[in-house]
Structure formats: structure tokens, C-alpha cells
Amino acid sequence: MSPQGGAPIRRRSLLRGATLLAVGGSATLAGCGDTSGGVSGASPAEKGETEGPGGITVTDQRGATISLVGPARRIVTLPMPAAALLVAVDQGAEHLVGMHDASWVAMKDGIMGEMFPDVLDIAHDIAGQDFAPNVESVVGLEPDLVIQWGEMGEEVITPLENAGLQVAGLTYGGQQELTAWITFFATVLGKPERGAEINTRMEQDLQTIRAFGEARxxxxxxxxxxxxxxxxxxxxxxxxxxxxxxxxxxxxxxxxxxxxxxxxxxxxxxxxxxxxxxxxxxxxxxxxxxxxxxxxxxxxxxxxxxxxxxxxxxxxxxxxxxxxxxxxxxxxxxxxxxxxxxxxxxxxxxxxxxxxxxxxxxxxxxxxxxxxxxxxxxxxxxxxxxxxxxxx
CATH class of the missing domain: 3.40.50.1980 (Nitrogenase molybdenum iron protein domain)
Incomplete structure (x- = not known):
């Protein structure tokens, strides 16, 4: 990845729109962010817009369409950073019902477990260290949506789909993917404005830090x-x-x-x-x-x-x-x-x-x-x- 970023840098002056470059393959949700937090030139689904009365349709980073009857209320996350990101977008852990053990360890060792003690009671024995899911355990959590790595092959996704679960495959690695994840989670939670606000703040932070870096x-x-x-x-x-x-x-x-x-x-x-x-x-x-x-x-x-x-x-x-x-x-x-x-x-x-x-x-x-x-x-x-x- 090769994106770029003196005087004191203050939060009040750090606000947010950038050309975001990233590692990883192309993805429909991983385009360059516009100031609304959507994706420039994207379709309604790619921008995270809802379709139909109460329904939500999004395209994951494999290009697969995810259709929900309404905002997801029971979500399982397997990629390590996804659990904490979901909590941030949702401002709580109410809709997180399962996560990878490595995500749980980061919450236990960090401040997340103190801010939201209930996260430490969430199921976290649902996949191996190689992210191969324990399908029976995941099904038992009755999720509306399962988040899984999209670049690790169908072998970590197909068993979940064969069990009748809705699975979103996401890729990860850079700023562009991060922007896409925020948009995706905000969309499936039924909070698109929240995702746009997070992305806008982050993009302006990036521009400000980049200006300092260029000067040095x-x-x-x-x-x-x-x-x-x-x-x-x-x-x-x-x-x-x-x-x-x-x-x-x-x-x-x-x-x-x-x-x-x-x-x-x-x-x-x-x-x-x-x-x-x-x-x-x-x-x-x-x-x-x-x-x-x-x-x-x-x-x-x-x-x-x-x-x-x-x-x-x-x-x-x-x-x-x-x-x-x-x-x-x-x-x-x-x-x-x-x-x-x-x-x-x-x-x-x-x-x-x-x-x-x-x-x-x-x-x-x-x-x-x-x-x-x-x-x-x-x-x-x-x-x-x-x-x-x-x-x-």
C-alpha cells in the first residue's frame, strides 16, 4: 500500500475525504470514499442503501448479494477486527452474538471489556485459529448474518451457507477496505447515517495527517x-x-x-x-x-x-x-x-x-x-x- 498523510495536530482541526489507496483485491464496497461515506459511482446497494419496504440489500466484497428482511439483530463476526468495529458503529454490543476468540482476547486485554462488560460473555469458541467455522456452534446462535473472511476461499464460507445462513465475505488490509467495512456494518444495522459520519470524520483526519506528513x-x-x-x-x-x-x-x-x-x-x-x-x-x-x-x-x-x-x-x-x-x-x-x-x-x-x-x-x-x-x-x-x- 502506498497512500500518504508541522504545527500541533488538534482534534478540533482534524476533520475528515481523501483518495484512499489500499491493499487487497477489488471489491464492490471497497471503492474510494466520497464525503458522504458512500462509494463514488456505486449502485444503491454498494452505497449501503436499503431497497424495498424495510428490507436491506447489500453487495459484499466477493460480489455476492446479501438480502435481509430488516436490520440485522443477531450478528456473528469471524474476522478479527470486525467485532470491535461492529460495536463502534452500533455504539454497543447488543447485536453481536458471536465472535472469533482472537477478537474476544483483544476485548479482554483492552478497554472494550471495561466499557462493555457484556462482550466478555459473548460466544467466542465458534471457529478455529484458521477461521474454519464450527458450523453447529454458529447455527446455534441463530444469527441473521455471519461475517467471514472473503479472501480465504469458499471452504470457510460454503459450510455456513449450506447450513442456511446468510454470510457476507469481507476483505481487509487497508484504508479503503476499512471505509467499506464501516459502510457495510452501518447498512446492515440500519444506521447508514452513522456510517457516513464515521467515514467523514476519518477521511478528514486522514487529509490533515497527510498534509503534516507531506510537509515533512x-x-x-x-x-x-x-x-x-x-x-x-x-x-x-x-x-x-x-x-x-x-x-x-x-x-x-x-x-x-x-x-x-x-x-x-x-x-x-x-x-x-x-x-x-x-x-x-x-x-x-x-x-x-x-x-x-x-x-x-x-x-x-x-x-x-x-x-x-x-x-x-x-x-x-x-x-x-x-x-x-x-x-x-x-x-x-x-x-x-x-x-x-x-x-x-x-x-x-x-x-x-x-x-x-x-x-x-x-x-x-x-x-x-x-x-x-x-x-x-x-x-x-x-x-x-x-x-x-x-x-x-
């Missing part, structure tokens, strides 16, 4: 994101969302482009390759338990620029992990922008922005202690420039 182009630090670190090194290479937002804020992903990791996506590398790249900033994802201290205390990494300058950071974990695309991505963009260019950040208002965004997305205002937990304030406390995110 060429002067940004070398950055490396670890999807996995604790047991084997896996980094974000070409055509990843991490590559997108590193470029967006004006940094350079050392694992992409000339001299980067071969191929695309998440790539396994060895220690020697990381040392040769010598990143100035290291980001540790939320898909394992690695923390900055793991690098600071290991002599193997002592010569790494990011270690010498104490610029290793654990990526925040909010209502969902901030590493992949989600409804909270604008907060990740701001957080990273202020870490990469701390002199531009001025008097940081990120904490205020978190409260504002969470109120908008979830109808909840996190406490200072909850924000500290989201930002991994304790784990990141010994890293450079992190004091800007401390509570005043």
Missing part, C-alpha cells in the same frame, strides 16, 4: 514495525497498513521499498537483517507480549539506533489493537505523528482526543487511568518523548 517528506526517521518479536521476528513490509501509516506521518519504513524485505505483507526476518537496517524508531505490535524493555535489556540490540536513543515503543491497545486498520486508526496516526516529530507536537492534546473519539465511537469517556493503560504508559515510560502523553 524526506526528513523522517527510519522506522520498523514488528508484528511479532517475542518468538521469531516478523516485520511489516510492502503493501501493509503499517507501511501506509509510517509513510503517512512522514517516516520511512526500512522494511519496504529498495533494500527492504522481499515480497509484501508480514515477512519473517533474522536479527542480522534488523541490525543492518538499523531503524531509528521501533514499534512493537500487540500480537505478542514484547515490550521496549526486552530490547533495552538485550545486549544483542545495544548498537541499534532505536535502542541507543530509547525510541522503542509498544503500540497502543484501545477498543481494538491500533496496529491494523480500525475505527481508532486516526488516534494511531496522531500518536505516531507526535512520536516521529515530537518538536512539531507542541502541547499534546492526544489524551483529550482519545476522550473525544471514544465518546463519538462508543458513547464512553475513558478515565485517565484507562488512557494510561491504552497508551502502555508504564511500559513506554522509559522511552524518549513519551512524557508528552502523560496525564497533566
Amino acid at each position: 517528506r524526506g526528513g523522517g526517521p527510519r522506522i520498523l514495525y514488528f508484528n511479532r518479536f517475542a518468538e521469531g521476528l516478523t516485520v511489516a513490509g510492502n503493501e501493509t497498513y503499517n507501511d501506509f501509516y509510517i509513510d503517512l506521518v512522514g517516516g520511512t519504513n526500512v522494511a519496504s521499498g529498495d533494500g527492504g524485505a522481499p515480497g509484501s505483507g508480514m515477512v519473517e526476518v533474522d536479527r542480522e537483517q534488523v541490525l543492518a537496517w538499523d531503524p531509528e524508531i521501533v514499534l512493537l505490535g500487540n500480537f505478542d507480549d514484547a515490550l521496549p524493555q526486552d530490547l533495552y535489556s538485550d545486549k544483542v540490540w545495544a548498537g541499534l539506533s532505536a535502542v541507543r536513543t530509547r525510541q522503542v515503543y509498544k503500540v497502543p491497545l484501545g477498543g481494538y489493537r491500533w496496529d491494523p486498520p480500525s475505527q481508532e486508526s486516526p488516534l494511531l496516526w496522531r500518536w505516531l505523528s507526535q512520536l516521529v516529530f515530537p518538536d512539531d507536537s507542541g502541547d499534546s492534546s492526544l489524551r483529550t482526543d482519545i476522550v473525544d473519539q471514544f465518546d463519538f465511537l462508543y458513547g464512553q469517556q475513558p478515565t485517565p487511568a484507562q488512557i494510561d493503560t491504552m497508551l502502555w504508559s508504564e511500559a513506554n515510560a522509559s522511552s524518549a518523548h513519551y512524557e508528552q502523553f502523560h496525564a497533566s
Whole structure:
């Protein structure tokens, strides 16, 4: 993926329309977003419009038509980010009846389980780690709609359809797909205006951050994101969302482009390759338990620029992990922008922005202690420039 994004960046000035580029195949709901949150030049179904008295018809990202007699009231989600996104669009978990275990773990470990305690009681033993569904368990939840990965092959969808279930196959990977997902969920929930509002805000955030990034182009630090670190090194290479937002804020992903990791996506590398790249900033994802201290205390990494300058950071974990695309991505963009260019950040208002965004997305205002937990304030406390995110 290759989409792009000084002065302080403030939430009040961060509002929202962009040419959105993304990873993944073409999809009818994954077109470039217009300012209404729909899809430019799309049919009524692709824009998420209802058809017929009370009925809803949409086209999923496989090109399959989904017809509902009315707004979905019992939804099962198998793709990992879908559960949290559904809660954000719906501003509650009332209509979520099942999810993948990895989604449940993210909710348990993050603030979502505190904001909506009932989500921890939702069924989450309905599919394997390979997303192969336990059809009997899913059928038992009596869903109006099941959300499944659309790019993993018919073998994870056909058994559900053969059981008489309505299944939407969605693809994922970039900003364009995220915009499409928001539109899709808002449509099937019968809340198209809500989806349009979320997309409009996000698109204007993107434009603002992109303007900051363009102004810094060429002067940004070398950055490396670890999807996995604790047991084997896996980094974000070409055509990843991490590559997108590193470029967006004006940094350079050392694992992409000339001299980067071969191929695309998440790539396994060895220690020697990381040392040769010598990143100035290291980001540790939320898909394992690695923390900055793991690098600071290991002599193997002592010569790494990011270690010498104490610029290793654990990526925040909010209502969902901030590493992949989600409804909270604008907060990740701001957080990273202020870490990469701390002199531009001025008097940081990120904490205020978190409260504002969470109120908008979830109808909840996190406490200072909850924000500290989201930002991994304790784990990141010994890293450079992190004091800007401390509570005043």
C-alpha cells in the first residue's frame, strides 16, 4: 500500500475525504470514499442503501448479494477486527452474538471489556485459529448474518451457507477496505447515517495527517514495525497498513521499498537483517507480549539506533489493537505523528482526543487511568518523548 498523510495536530482541526489507496483485491464496497461515506459511482446497494419496504440489500466484497428482511439483530463476526468495529458503529454490543476468540482476547486485554462488560460473555469458541467455522456452534446462535473472511476461499464460507445462513465475505488490509467495512456494518444495522459520519470524520483526519506528513517528506526517521518479536521476528513490509501509516506521518519504513524485505505483507526476518537496517524508531505490535524493555535489556540490540536513543515503543491497545486498520486508526496516526516529530507536537492534546473519539465511537469517556493503560504508559515510560502523553 502506498497512500500518504508541522504545527500541533488538534482534534478540533482534524476533520475528515481523501483518495484512499489500499491493499487487497477489488471489491464492490471497497471503492474510494466520497464525503458522504458512500462509494463514488456505486449502485444503491454498494452505497449501503436499503431497497424495498424495510428490507436491506447489500453487495459484499466477493460480489455476492446479501438480502435481509430488516436490520440485522443477531450478528456473528469471524474476522478479527470486525467485532470491535461492529460495536463502534452500533455504539454497543447488543447485536453481536458471536465472535472469533482472537477478537474476544483483544476485548479482554483492552478497554472494550471495561466499557462493555457484556462482550466478555459473548460466544467466542465458534471457529478455529484458521477461521474454519464450527458450523453447529454458529447455527446455534441463530444469527441473521455471519461475517467471514472473503479472501480465504469458499471452504470457510460454503459450510455456513449450506447450513442456511446468510454470510457476507469481507476483505481487509487497508484504508479503503476499512471505509467499506464501516459502510457495510452501518447498512446492515440500519444506521447508514452513522456510517457516513464515521467515514467523514476519518477521511478528514486522514487529509490533515497527510498534509503534516507531506510537509515533512524526506526528513523522517527510519522506522520498523514488528508484528511479532517475542518468538521469531516478523516485520511489516510492502503493501501493509503499517507501511501506509509510517509513510503517512512522514517516516520511512526500512522494511519496504529498495533494500527492504522481499515480497509484501508480514515477512519473517533474522536479527542480522534488523541490525543492518538499523531503524531509528521501533514499534512493537500487540500480537505478542514484547515490550521496549526486552530490547533495552538485550545486549544483542545495544548498537541499534532505536535502542541507543530509547525510541522503542509498544503500540497502543484501545477498543481494538491500533496496529491494523480500525475505527481508532486516526488516534494511531496522531500518536505516531507526535512520536516521529515530537518538536512539531507542541502541547499534546492526544489524551483529550482519545476522550473525544471514544465518546463519538462508543458513547464512553475513558478515565485517565484507562488512557494510561491504552497508551502502555508504564511500559513506554522509559522511552524518549513519551512524557508528552502523560496525564497533566
